[in-house]
Amino acid sequence: MDDLVERFLRGERRALSRVITRVENATPEGREYVRQLFPHSGKAHIIGITGGAGSGKSTLTGALAAEYRKRGKTVGIVAVDPSSPFTQGAILGDRIRMQDLALDEGVYMRSMASRGALGGLAPTIDDVVAVMDAFGFDYVLIETVGAGQDEVEIAGTALTTILVNNPGTGDDIQAMKAGIIEIADVLVVNKADHPGADVLVSQLQALLSLAPPGSRRPEIVKTTAVRGEGLDKLADAIEQHRQWLESSGTIDQCRNDDARHQVLSIARAILLERIRAATPEADLQALVERVASRDLDPHTAAEELAAAVSS
Amino acid sequence: MTSPAATKIRVLIAKPGLDGHDRGAKVVARALRDGGCEVIYTGIRQTPQMIAEAALQEDVDVVGLSILSGAHLELFPRIVAELKNRGVDDVVLFCGGIIPEEDTKALEDLGFKAIFRPGTNTQDIVKFVYENVTK
Ligand code: B12
Ligand SMILES: Nc1nc2c(ncn2[C@@H]2O[C@H](COP(=O)(O)OP(=O)(O)OP(=O)(O)O)[C@@H](O)[C@H]2O)c(=O)[nH]1
Ligand SMILES: [Mg+2]
Numbered sequence: 001m002d003d004l005v006e007r008f009l010r011g012e013r014r015a016l017s018r019v020i021t022r023v024e025n026a027t028p029e030g031r032e033y034v035r036q037l038f039p040h041s042g043k044a045h046i047i048g049i050t051g052g053a054g055s056g057k058s059t060l061t062g063a064l065a066a067e068y069r070k071r072g073k074t075v076g077i078v079a080v081d082p083s084s085p086f087t088q089g090a091i092l093g094d095r096i097r098m099q100d101l102a103l104d105e106g107v108y109m110r111s112m113a114s115r116g117a118l119g120g121l122a123p124t125i126d127d128v129v130a131v132m133d134a135f136g137f138d139y140v141l142i143e144t145v146g147a148g149q150d151e152v153e154i155a156g157t158a159l160t161t162i163l164v165n166n167p168g169t170g171d172d173i174q175a176m177k178a179g180i181i182e183i184a185d186v187l188v189v190n191k192a193d194h195p196g197a198d199v200l201v202s203q204l205q206a207l208l209s210l211a212p213p214g215s216r217r218p219e220i221v222k223t224t225a226v227r228g229e230g231l232d233k234l235a236d237a238i239e240q241h242r243q244w245l246e247s248s249g250t251i252d253q254c255r256n257d258d259a260r261h262q263v264l265s266i267a268r269a270i271l272l273e274r275i276r277a278a279t280p281e282a283d284l285q286a287l288v289e290r291v292a293s294r295d296l297d298p299h300t301a302a303e304e305l306a307a308a309v310s311s
Numbered sequence: 312m313t314s315p316a317a318t319k320i321r322v323l324i325a326k327p328g329l330d331g332h333d334r335g336a337k338v339v340a341r342a343l344r345d346g347g348c349e350v351i352y353t354g355i356r357q358t359p360q361m362i363a364e365a366a367l368q369e370d371v372d373v374v375g376l377s378i379l380s381g382a383h384l385e386l387f388p389r390i391v392a393e394l395k396n397r398g399v400d401d402v403v404l405f406c407g408g409i410i411p412e413e414d415t416k417a418l419e420d421l422g423f424k425a426i427f428r429p430g431t432n433t434q435d436i437v438k439f440v441y442e443n444v445t446k
Contacts, residue, residue, distance in 0.1 A: 013367060013368070014367055014397065014398050014399070017367060017368060017369070017370035018370060020370065021321075021370045025318045025319075027318070083349075084344060084345070087344065087345050087346065087347045088319070088347050089319075089343065089344035089345060089346060089347045089348050089349065089350070090344060090349045090350065091340055091341065091344045091350050091352055092349060092350065092351045092352070092369075093351075093352050093354075095351060095352075095353055095354070095365060095369075096352065096353065096354035099354070099361070102360075102361040102364055102365070103360055103361065103364060108368055109368055110368055110369065111349075111351050111369060113319070113349045115319075
């Protein structure tokens with residue numbers, strides 16, 4: 001175990017892989033790795049890439065990583081695809097679109113299944129990202145599950161969030177809920193080789209002009225990810241956002257918010273585990289039956305469970 | 312953080328060489344997904360290095376190669392060598408596609424634990440994975 005951490009800290013990729021698996025599976029061993037490696041994290045710039053299914057997130061992620069390689073930077077990638085709610089299995093196919101990076105020593109790409117997490121990410125994403133960060137990559141790119149309207153979790157994990165849009169889906173713009181657009185730090189119009197890219201840019205501009213005054217306006221960047229076009233501009237826009245985060249002090253606020261969110265959600269999980277451990281299944285079932293038959297309300301039942309571990 | 316994340320069997324399904332027959336690989340990937348595995352599908356035209364590198368980065372338990380072009384005796388030894396180069400020496404190897412019976416021995420000697428040919432019931436493939444991966 002310590003041997004693995006040592007190999008990890010020496011930069012051995014196989015050790016990184018092994019550690020991620022333990023961390024992803026949330027084993028006690030995995031938690032211990034997070035404990036040991038967390039102090040080494042906090043240096044990478046974490047970028048989230050979200051957008052509709054098929055909008056080109058994987059292709060763009062690969063192309064952005066290639067742009068960073070040109071700039072002499074190293075990149076870790078985590079791409080999340082959905083788990084089947086019925087079988088818990090998954091097909092993780094994001095690698096298919098990142099072939100050009102396959103043999104580049106400065107890039108590490110890992111596929112993750114969502115394993116029941118809502119919001120477009122995976123239950124242990126924060127830990128996996130922290131471990132990649134600790135490994136020493138300059139950038140960690142996170143591709144979310146193809147998002148609908150309210151998969152905004154990514155904004156709590158990434159420092160810069162990129163929302164990928166496509167031309168020819170203009171009708172959707174009107175319907176696009178504020179939520180997803182509000183989390184974007186950079187707006188990308190990908191598939192700019194398709195007709196209607198400029199129309200979409202002006203529609204997005206109009207939408208952004210409705211934002212409250214004083215808030216930072218996200219930049220809009222056109223890309224054709226399949227041809228690697230527009231990636232220099234995208235990397236520049238990300239850099240500007242990063243500089244703004246730092247110069248405005250927002251980055252400390254972000255780190256604080258993310259840490260709060262993470263600590264509370266882990267605490268919630270620990271408490272739930274303790275309650276489950278302190279409550280024999282028969283007792284839980286008896287309580288549940290009383291609620292089901294309307295003999296007891298769910299709040300009183302839950303308080304009774306929680307009382308078993310308080311004090 | 313809802314339910315605790317469970318340990319899952321991770322399988323790499325890869326198509327080496329210039330072989331474009333990808334139906335079988337996709338059928339197998341889907342069957343394993345439906346069987347509860349997490350399947351990383353690489354797509355076609357993978358070099359031995361790419362396959363070994365994907366196996367390393369994804370930390371898979373199983374590597375499955377699909378080949379219908381007839382180039383298995385040329386490509387598979389190189390893939391096994393690339394895996395060894397990277398210290399990936401504890402994965403279960405298996406394969407399928409158009410593979411003549413007379414090549415069985417050579418592939419077994421390379422470390423392939425099973426070969427599935429056309430007409431295989433995909434349930435047998437899922438069963439093989441669960442029986443051969445110890446988690
Ligand atoms: C459909 C087909 C095509 C389609 C492919 C479509 C596609 N995207 O896949 C098209 C028309 C494009 C095509 C083209 C060619 N084909 Co073709 N094709 C076939 C055919 C008729 C069926 C293959 C198929 O899809 N089967 C259905 C799938 C589900 O079955 P499967 O792949 O066998 O997979 C099963 C098992 O083998 C196993 N399995 C497969 N992979 C794996 C992997 C793992 C890990 C595991 C556990 C199991 C497993 O499980 C699966 C489920 O049971 C076969 C003949 C045949 N009966 O196999 C010829 C065949 C494979 N083709 C052949 C040839 C020669 C060609 C061409 C070179 C023809 C030409 N001269 O242009 C081209 C090459 C194209 C290329 N770029 O590679 C030959 C190969 C000969 C050889 N190897 O010696 C075959 C055998 C026909 C023949 N008898 O000559 N082909
Ligand atoms: N014309 C064009 N096609 C593109 C562009 N970028 C991506 N595509 C294509 O769009 C399709 C989907 O691309 P992906 O990168 O897999 O999209 P994704 O958003 O990751 O998809 P999911 O992960 O399945 O949600 C592929 O066929 C790509 O080749 C682009 O700039 N122009
Ligand atoms: Mg994708």
